[in-house]
Amino acid sequence: MEEFLGLDSSTSAFRIDGGWRFSKNKRHKLEFGWFTFNRDSSGTISEVITIPPELGSGTITGDVKSKFKFDIIKLKYEYSFILDDRLDLNLGVGLFVMSIEIGVQAFVIA
Numbered sequence: 743m744e745e746f747l748g749l750d751s752s753t754s755a756f757r758i759d760g761g762w763r764f765s766k767n768k769r770h771k772l773e774f775g776w777f778t779f780n781r782d783s784s785g786t787i788s789e790v791i792t793i794p795p796e797l798g799s800g801t802i803t804g805d806v807k808s809k810f811k812f813d814i815i816k817l818k819y820e821y822s823f824i825l826d827d828r829l830d831l832n833l834g835v836g837l838f839v840m841s842i843e844i845g846v847q848a849f850v851i852a
Contacts, residue, residue: 751783759816769825773836775816783808802848811843 759775784807791802818836825831 750785751781753779753781755779767825769822771820771822771832773816773818773820773834775814777814779810779812781810804849806846806848808846809843811841813841815839 755778757775757777759773761771761773763769763771784805786805787803789803793800793802816836816838818834820832820834822830822832
């Protein structure tokens with residue numbers, strides 16, 4: 743979108759991960775994590791862009807803003823069948839939740 747419309751953009755990303763081995767033999771482990779990616783852009787376009795009828799019809803010109811937000815939240819349990827200083831052979835099950843938010847804001851002339 744930024745390239746097509748010639749918009750200025752900014753991007754930010756953040757990630758945190760961690761784990762906890764909670765038994766005496768260290769074979770049980772919980773992992774958690776969160777990743778977020780945000781991209782915002784804005785600008786003014788001088789050309790007139792026509793919206794096709796199947797998308798609602800009209801034309802766009804002037805100030806345009808767009809955003810993209812992507813989040814992943816992870817929670818996972820693992821059991822290590824083999825665990826020593828060199829090897830960790832485990833089986834895990836987890837929950838991964840993804841949230842995606844996309845938006846474009848512009849003045850539309852019908």
